[in-house]
Amino acid sequence: MSGQGERTFVMIKPDGVQRGVVGSIISRFEDKGYKMVGCKMMDTPTQHCEKHYEEHKERPFFNKLVTYVCSGPVVAMVWEGTESIKGSRNLIGATNPTAATPGTIRGDFAMEMGRNLIHGSDSTESAAKEISHWFEDDELSKWTHHSKEWLF
Ligand code: RTP
Ligand code: MG
Secondary structure, three states: OOOOOEEEEEEEOHHHHHOOOHHHHHHHHHHHOOEEEEEEEEOOOHHHHHHHOHHHOOOOOHHHHHHHHOOOOEEEEEEEEOOHHHHHHHHHOOOOOOOOOEOEHHHHHOOEOOEOOEEEOOOHHHHHHHHHHHOOHHHOOOOOOOOOOOOO
């Protein structure tokens, strides 16, 4: 943890980039009050993606998932704020967009499990692991709101 609150890893998957909703998704996180401390677009090497989703490697959907996430550039981000891990998962919504509540990102922007737009860390342990898997320390900013400690 650093700055105000905890850090979480969020990734806009290739369908989010292809559909041009990167800005809309980032706005949801800014509107919530979270602070972006890292952001980069990248073409994900297969091995890097497999490592990210290693907890699912025995699942039947694993290969399809990796192919999907490696099918185009993603936007990898780190967001900071009070209970940002849990809060981001709430903003993102249920894994299956059909079940995701309207008002959540998946509920508003997605239709299918295999195209569910966005990833968010699911625990303190996975956030720490994923942040260091996707970002070098010097890619994360320590910026602060100037003279606005009251601002969330
Ligand atoms: P994510 O890790 O991407 O944030 O998604 P999540 O926590 O909501 O869901 P998780 O269980 O970790 O699953 C990872 C991703 O795998 C795809 N998936 N497909 N039955 C299926 O076909 C299936 N189940 C999961 C989804 O893209 C999901 O986000
Ligand atoms: Mg997950």
